[in-house]
Amino acid sequence: MAKVTVELDAELVVEVMVLAGVGNPQDAVELVVRDYIQRGHRTEARTATRDEALRTIDIKPRLQEG
Structure with a gap:
C-alpha cells in the first residue's frame, strides 16, 4: 500500500x-x-x-379519495 506523509500540529x-x-x-x-x-x-x-424504505412507500399507488 502506498504511504503518505502529512505534517500535523504536535498538540493535535x-x-x-x-x-x-x-x-x-x-x-x-x-x-x-x-x-x-x-x-x-x-x-x-x-x-x-x-x-429505500421511503421509495417503496412512494411507489405504492394511492387510493383516490372522494
Missing part, C-alpha cells in the same frame, strides 16, 4: 494519541482515520436503508 497528534490510547503517533492517526471511514460507511448504509 498528542490529543489523538491520548484519546486513542496509543503511544505511537502514526498508529493513533491511522486509527482515527479508519474509524472516520467506518462511521461514514455505517451512515451510508443506514441512509440507504431508510431511503
